[in-house]
Amino acid sequence: MTSGAALEVSGVSRAFGGVFAVRDANLSVAPGELRAVIGPNGAGKSTLFGLIGGQLAPDAGSVRLDDVRIDRLPPHRRARLGVGVVFQAARIFPGMTTLENVMAGAHATTHAGFLAAAFRLPSHRREEREIRDRAAECLRRTGIEDWAHRPAEELPLGQQRALQLARALCGRPRLLLLDEPASGLRTAERERLATLVEDLRGDGLTILLVEHDVAFVMRLADRVTVLDLGRVIADGTAAEIRADSRVVGAYLGTAA
Amino acid sequence: MNRWLLVAAVVVTLALPPLLPERHLGTFVLLGLAATVTAGVSMLMGYAGQVSLGQASFYAIGGYAAGLLTVHGVPTLAGLLAAPVVAAVAAVLLGAPLLRLRGHHLAFATLAMQLILLSLLGRGDWAGGAIGLQGIPTLPVGGDLGYAYLSWAVLAVVLVISRNIVASRAGRGLRAAATSEIAAAAGGVAIGRYRLTVFALSAAFAGLAGGVYAFYLGYLSPGSFPVLLSIEFVVMAVVGGLGTIAGPVVGATVIVLLVQALNTLGTQPGMPGYAPSVLSYAVYALLLVVTVLYLPRGIVPAVTDRLVKERRP
Ligand SMILES: Nc1ncnc2c1ncn2[C@@H]1O[C@H](COP(=O)(O)OP(=O)(O)OP(=O)(O)O)[C@@H](O)[C@H]1O
Ligand SMILES: [Mg+2]
Numbered sequence: 001m002t003s004g005a006a007l008e009v010s011g012v013s014r015a016f017g018g019v020f021a022v023r024d025a026n027l028s029v030a031p032g033e034l035r036a037v038i039g040p041n042g043a044g045k046s047t048l049f050g051l052i053g054g055q056l057a058p059d060a061g062s063v064r065l066d067d068v069r070i071d072r073l074p075p076h077r078r079a080r081l082g083v084g085v086v087f088q089a090a091r092i093f094p095g096m097t098t099l100e101n102v103m104a105g106a107h108a109t110t111h112a113g114f115l116a117a118a119f120r121l122p123s124h125r126r127e128e129r130e131i132r133d134r135a136a137e138c139l140r141r142t143g144i145e146d147w148a149h150r151p152a153e154e155l156p157l158g159q160q161r162a163l164q165l166a167r168a169l170c171g172r173p174r175l176l177l178l179d180e181p182a183s184g185l186r187t188a189e190r191e192r193l194a195t196l197v198e199d200l201r202g203d204g205l206t207i208l209l210v211e212h213d214v215a216f217v218m219r220l221a222d223r224v225t226v227l228d229l230g231r232v233i234a235d236g237t238a239a240e241i242r243a244d245s246r247v248v249g250a251y252l253g254t255a256a
Numbered sequence: 257m258n259r260w261l262l263v264a265a266v267v268v269t270l271a272l273p274p275l276l277p278e279r280h281l282g283t284f285v286l287l288g289l290a291a292t293v294t295a296g297v298s299m300l301m302g303y304a305g306q307v308s309l310g311q312a313s314f315y316a317i318g319g320y321a322a323g324l325l326t327v328h329g330v331p332t333l334a335g336l337l338a339a340p341v342v343a344a345v346a347a348v349l350l351g352a353p354l355l356r357l358r359g360h361h362l363a364f365a366t367l368a369m370q371l372i373l374l375s376l377l378g379r380g381d382w383a384g385g386a387i388g389l390q391g392i393p394t395l396p397v398g399g400d401l402g403y404a405y406l407s408w409a410v411l412a413v414v415l416v417i418s419r420n421i422v423a424s425r426a427g428r429g430l431r432a433a434a435t436s437e438i439a440a441a442a443g444g445v446a447i448g449r450y451r452l453t454v455f456a457l458s459a460a461f462a463g464l465a466g467g468v469y470a471f472y473l474g475y476l477s478p479g480s481f482p483v484l485l486s487i488e489f490v491v492m493a494v495v496g497g498l499g500t501i502a503g504p505v506v507g508a509t510v511i512v513l514l515v516q517a518l519n520t521l522g523t524q525p526g527m528p529g530y531a532p533s534v535l536s537y538a539v540y541a542l543l544l545v546v547t548v549l550y551l552p553r554g555i556v557p558a559v560t561d562r563l564v565k566e567r568r569p
Contacts, residue, residue, distance in 0.1 A: 055438055079444035091439035093432045095499075104428040108444025114453050117424030118417045124424065131425065164439075171443060 004031040004206030005066045005082050005174035012051055012061030012071070013230075021047040023230040024061070029175075031066075034197070034207045036217040039227035045210045046088050048227065049177045052208070053085040054078040065175060079108040084173025088180050088210075090160040094153035098144060098163055101152045102135040105167030131170075138166040141199075143192060158189045165196075175206045182211055194220060218242070273404035281400045285472055287512045288407030292465040294492040294504035295414045296458030301490070302498030303422060304454040305434035307359070310366035311462055311489045313373045314343040316481040318463025319470040320383055323392040326471075332395050336467045343463020344456040351455040355448070370486055377478040388477025395471045403472045410468055411505070414461050419501050421457075430454060484536065488515075491540045495547050497554025506555050514539055 009027035013020060022044040029035045037045050050056035052063055054075030063071040070078050079085075093101050110131055116124035139145040142162040147155055152163060161181060168176060178197070182190050190213075197220055201207060211217045217224065218238040226234040226247050234240075234247045241247055276284055293315055300306045318339035326335040354365050378386045397406050421427045432440035433447045441447055470476055488511060496507020515536055522532035551558045 053442055055442070074446075075438075075441040076444050076446045079442055085442040087439065087442075091436045093435045093439065095435060096428070096431055100428055101432075103425075104432040104440070104445075105443045107425065107429055107440075110425055112425045114421060114426045114457065117421045117426050120420055128424065167439075167443065 003174065003204040004033070006031045006064075007052070007175055007206060007208070008062075008064040008067075009048075009052065010062050010064075012048070012058045012063065014047055014051055014056055014058050020044075020230045022051065022058075022227075025227070025230070025232050027225055027232065027235075029206055029208065031206055032201065032204045033222050034201045034209065034220055036209045036211065036221035036224045037227060038211070038214070038217060038224060043227040044230040045227055046179055047230075049085070049179050049208070049210065052175075053083055053177055055085075076108075079171060079173075082108075082172075082174030084108075084168035084171050084176045086161075086164045086168050086176070086178045086181055088183075090157065090164055092152045092155075092160050092163055094151070096152055097149050098152050098155065098159075099132075099135055099139065099148040101163055102138050102166045102170050103131050105138075105170035106131045106134055106172075108171035108173075134172075135166075135170050138169045141169065141196060142166040157184050158186065161185065162189075162193075165193075169200075173205065176200065176208070178207060178209045178211075180210050180212065182213060182216060190216065269408055270405075273401055276404075278400070281404055283512060283516060285400070285403045285407045286469075287508055288404070288411045289465040289469055290489070290492065290512060291505045291508035292407070292411045292414050293462045294489050294496070294508050295411070295418055296461035297489045298493040298496070298498055298500075298504045298507075299418055299421075299461075300454055300458045301493055302500070302503075303427065303430045303434060304451060306355070306451060306455065307363040307490070308366040308455075308458070309363045309483075309486050309490065310368075310370035310373075311458070312481045312483070312485040313366075313370040314347060314459035314462035315466040315469070315485070316373060316377065316476075316478075317346050317459075318343040318466025319476050319480075320377065320389065320466075321463065322467035323389045323470040323476050324383065326393050327389065327391060332393055332471060336395065336464075336471065339467025339470075340460035340464040343466065344460040347456040347459030348452060351452045355451050355455060367483065367486070370481075370483055374478045374481065374483075384477070386478065388475050388479075390475045392470050392474050392476065394474060395468075403468070407465075407468055407472075410464055414464070415501055415505070422501070426450070426453075484533070487540060488536075491544055495543055495554060497551075497556035497558070500554070500556040500560075503554055503556045510555070511540075511543070514543075 007029040009025055012022060012025045014022045025048060039045055047056060051058050054073060058071050062069055065081055068081060070081060093104060110127055112124040112127045139148055142165050144159050144162045144166060147159055155163060165181060182193055185193060194216065221238060223236060224238055224241045225232055226241060234244045273281060273284060293311055297308060297311050300308055321342035322335040322339040325338055326332050350369060354362065357365050377383050383389055397403055429440065429445040430450055433445050433450060437447055492507035492511050493504060495510055496503030518535040518539060519532050522535045547554060
């Protein structure tokens, strides 16, 4: 497995119609760290992920992945540098099988183009075999191998979430953004996800995790960043965050 | 079962040309060419989510490229090979600005592109102007029968290429981008470049067909590439079934046979001179409506769905 990347978010802001969704946010994540990002609804968590993944451009500030500035790059370039995304909404590719969905995720780290495909060049065949093997492994890890040949839109919500994760993993990311991957999952599925996330961290992957289930977060995360009204209001270990009165006031007191 | 269907289709296609009466052989050639262009339109619409109402432009560009080159002494085979290349290059140049548009904006822009091209060809003396480009040499394929096999061989090549691409890394990227651009881009798909590449590929298919067309007829005029032809390609693609490999062939066959029948009807004594074209427009409109209402995914998916259902009751 490839090792995780360091992430450095400095002074990043993004407004929608004059209202800040993220305001002067700073975040420093070490390689291989599992960082949770928590905060009430509308705190700016998904916006922050969008600024890192490239779905949104920042109004100010910078984002660095292993010292490479990525905040002006289009999302596909960031994917190629190792940013993998699991969206809050299950964004699958309907009309394609589950396996094909996951294989599509390998795009970031594979190369065969139209000409190689059109004429079935040896390079294309070799890579296609590799992508298929990789996708099969990702399906196995996320527990949806039985669905491989079903159209993705037929999957239940929990499996669609797993599919999104499998697809992101198939691109061999070095930084994985997980935006509420456990929402809508049943307890057993949630447990399975927690184990998988722990495994991925064991592989050395850097992970950013947004999750409302505080117990889930506190169990997994090395450190926790708390957002409120677009600002980072606290940053520390799970124990430090639990003891922080501002956090309890803004979030834990009301949500937990 | 699918394989046997394919074998049967190939056998019939190979056996048909010598059996056809002379006057229907031409229809057979043009059908092969129309299906070739439609394969590109189908890929564009079905796998990349783009509509082109100007695909006959690239048919024309390929035809004129082959015609002009060979009229000026280039060997015919080189002229034929140049046709798809010139059309693809034109598509890249035109597509770079055009593909910033989406949906019906893009459709109208491609339509405008064709109108501009037709007016340029009509005025350009270098292209024979409104009278047309005369004296294009013929390919050494042995007359109409040869062209019948050539046009369907070209179609076969184009269909194999389409199938190969659809089931590849590039094809998955395209299909992904057609349903969720955000997720596709996050997975590493360079969406802008992909859209341009498919546009160029579909233009190359049309250009190749145009090249064969030029050699087959021996002359070209702007009047051979009306806007109606572009619409015809779209109707063929939709009726046959977008996002299927056999769809373009089935759609083109249905439309060509229908148009043939209507032409016979429209040119009956007593019919006004505009009858054939009015009838064609009416039939395209009617077919589109009927398809969208009753077979929203086109003929080929409807038939295969039914076959699959029958096999597992
Ligand atoms: N595309 C957009 N256009 C306008 N406003 C937006 C847009 N995206 C987010 N916002 C606003 O920015 C703020 C932050 O939204 P964001 O989705 O980042 O919150 P979140 O922390 O992910 O919330 P949740 O827990 O509900 O997912 C909200 O007030 C939201 O309404
Ligand atoms: Mg959110």
